[in-house]
Amino acid sequence: GEGDPSFAVNKNMRFRFLHPLRIACFLVPLLLQCNLGSTSSATETPEESSIELIQKDDRSRQQPDAAETSKTTFGIVRKKKDGSPSPRVVVDSPSGTNENADGSGTERIKLDGDDADEVFRNAVLSFYKTPSSSSSISSLEEAINKKVHSPSTNMFQYIQTMRRTLHRMPEILYDEHKTSSTIASMLDSMPGLTYTTGWAVNTHVGKQMPGKGGTGIVAQVGTGKPPCVLLRADIDGLPIVEAQSTVYKSATSGRMHACGHDGHSSMLIGAARVLSSVSDAINGTVRIIFQPAEEGGAGAKRMIEEGVLEVYPPVQAAYGMHLWPTLPSGSIGGRPGVGFAAADMFTVTLTGVGGHAAMPHLTKDPVVAASATVTALQTIVARNLSPLDAGVVSVTYMKTGEPVYNVIPETVTLGGTVRSLSENGLLQLKQSVERVAIGVAQSHDCTVSVQWSFDYYPPVINDGNLWENMIEGIAGRVARVGPRKVNDIEENDGSSNKIPDGSKWDYIDGGAGVTPVEPTMGGEDFSFIANAVPSSFLLLGQGTGEALIDDEGANGKGRISDSNEGGLRGTIKAPTNYGLHHPKFAMDESVLPLGVELHVNLALQTIKAMWNEKESGASNSKLFERGSVLSATN
Incomplete structure (x- = not known):
């Protein structure tokens, strides 16, 4: 079926399977040789705890069965040979005790209840069936919060170990083959999710960018019909020698994830896991892209040229985010209008x-x-x-x-x-x-x-209407840290909650609001997406100047303690306020669940807003048309 034509855009839609990525030979050893970790049940058999390693050469050529074809026309559902979805993932140990770069002695992490979480599924179904109200939104956000932050789901451990795995294997520009293979193997374990590989072929192969590309991945969950929302993460590293001494530091000489793209990818993998567990309850489509070559290679532009926005169902709104070391951990920043130069x-x-x-x-x-x-x-x-x-x-x-x-x-x-x-x-x-x-x-x-350069980057424009109607509410409620309100808290309380510039901040359990951030002169190729569809690009604060990182996920709530006495706790690891592209750049991993929570909320709630807009009459609604940003840029 072609779905509801009233959602269509006036563009020539096209779809094709691109050349398959030949990456079977690049699978990281840690996905092949693993011992059952402490988080798995002692009664599980080896077969129950294994993950099928399919041949990536055939990923884009194999055809789904009839049932799968009737559900979606995008991608291919990957299943084990017995027909059941692979239920677990294999990533390296989150404890940091494994010093082997080859991944030996790694641990298997299980997300409890992903395939049987009827409570969460019912919450999503109810959200789409009931009229929009503050109570329906609150119920959905509470369910997502529990799904992401509850210790029983192991979500923090899951994305932390994924991030550390990717951090060990940084690859640059169009050469992210191991990275792409690792991400694909994680997606294989997600029922209800389809994906294709081989995206972002390098059209300017040469001395500056010798890689041939084809390392991009496009996944989908939901109905495969409009409305469609896109979530994006970049996956490439930088040609920098890492100066940190963590046990999960880069194992590749002269290469480093110094811009947080390993964290971006891990947050989106976590969001894909959550969304795939309720794929049949989503009243629309969420397109999830893992994009190579952001650092000067215009990978986003290559994927757009290949049709990632136009393939049915066409993308109508898009979101991206970036970890930001100059904002306090747990804050969410940005602005409508120009965000990046x-x-x-x-x-x-x-x-x-x-x-x-x-x-x-x-x-x-x-x-x-x-x-x-x-x-x-x-x-x-x-x-x-x-x-x-x-x-x-x-x-x-x-x-x-x-x-x-x-x-x-x-x-x-x-x-x-x-x-x-x-x-x-x-x-x-x-x-x-x-x-x-x-x-x-x-x-x-x-x-x-x-x-x-072959492709200059246009500025990132955060759509004014999208920001006002979606970001300020959703991101503001997810944020755990925000500017201190003088009217609410006395200035002479002696609080030591400060960031390096001396400003005071509130550390609270959600609802801190979006922190206004002036435009940065940094470049970001999400701009190509933002120039094509209404989009918003957010900054997730991860810097404190004190490098307090909790091994258990800071009480499962990002990095906020129950006592709220100072708000931060944990073991000192390394400063997290080194700038992007710095050899000592370090990540506050405890904010990663906040990124998952934000991705999921934005996707599900934007789809609902699109339905509301359609039902209210296209002539009366402007939410997902390109918003005026003139006042926001002055």
Whole structure:
């Protein structure tokens, strides 16, 4: 069936299975050699506690049976040979006692009641059947909270171990084969979830991005019909040498998850687990994408070009989130309008005439020309951009040839980045960089070439209507930490709840509200999704400056203690306020369940809002049309 045509968008819908990902040979050893851990029942047989390792080469070619085909036209349901869904996952030990990078001695984690949680399923069914009200929303959110945070579900242990597994195997750009394989093996254990692999093929294979790609994964739960909401996580790491000394540190030389993408993926895997357990109760479709090559490779753009937003049912709203070390752990931040800047990267190559350093008059010195170029580029923001606009032009490296003291080189290469809070501003900065580089080169009698990245990132725009109607309420109720309200709490109470800048914050058990955050000049390729459909991108605070991490999940509620005396407790591990892309970046894992809770709430409640909008009459509703963000960006 084609479903309700009133949900359709005016685009040419297309679907195809992409080339299958050949990743069977990359399966991590920890998924092959495992001992039954303490969380599993002692009476279980080896067969009951095993997970089928299917051949990934055939993942996109195998056909589902008739029953599965009638349920969905997207992806393939993966089952054990006996026809039953694989009930458990195999990931490495969350205790941190396993120091073997190969994953030996790992532990099996079972999520109790995923396949038989009728209470949660009934709560979801009731939510969609009853008229929208504060009580129906509260009942759903309470059920999700219990599903995610109850110690009996082992959710914290599940996503923590998944995150540590991924953290050990960072891969960059379009080479995330082990990462993709590991995520796929987790999805295999989820009944009610379908998925396809092979997404995000690299269309610019070359020296800067040699990987061929095809490491993206697109999963779905629900009816396979409109309305459709998308949840996204990025999966790639960075070419950074990790400086932390945790037992789960990177096992790959020169590679590190220094931007939290291992946490993003783990939170979305946890959300997929929760949603898949009630897939038949969801009155619409949730599309879940694991996207490669965010760090400069525009993986989101590749997946959009391949149809991830247009394949039936078309995506009508999208959400993403990023762990944020400059916000207190448990807070949720963001703003309507521009959240992340537009960004591009440049390479300037100056060519002159080399020669002996003692005879510079016989040369055309590109080193002097390059030095003048760096200085001149700094005038662009100061003298070519309005003082009311934000912009960045940064030169980040310069290569002047071999380290020889008596030779003037023939060529010099320098590079950097430009940023602006608008796409037009970015294009203006790019033109200015080229103009300055050409002018300086000519004045030094050198030639010059300016090259840009294959895909510049537009700004991330948080849809104003979506933010007002969905984010402020849902994210505000999930948030555990928020700005202190002077009217509610006296300033002289002697509280030590502070973040590094000295601000005071409330540590409470939910409902802290969304923390307003100014736009960042960082780039994020979720912008390609946000430019195509109404979207919101949130920041999940994970920094305290004190690095308090509780091995038992901080009372199962993110990181908040019952006493609320200071709000934080646990064992000191490592500071979690190091910036993104820092070699010592560390994650406060206790906030990961909050990300799961937020993903699930946004997906289920947005689908309900779409139905409400449709039933109220399309002419009277503007919720999921592109909202005006003019006032939010000023």
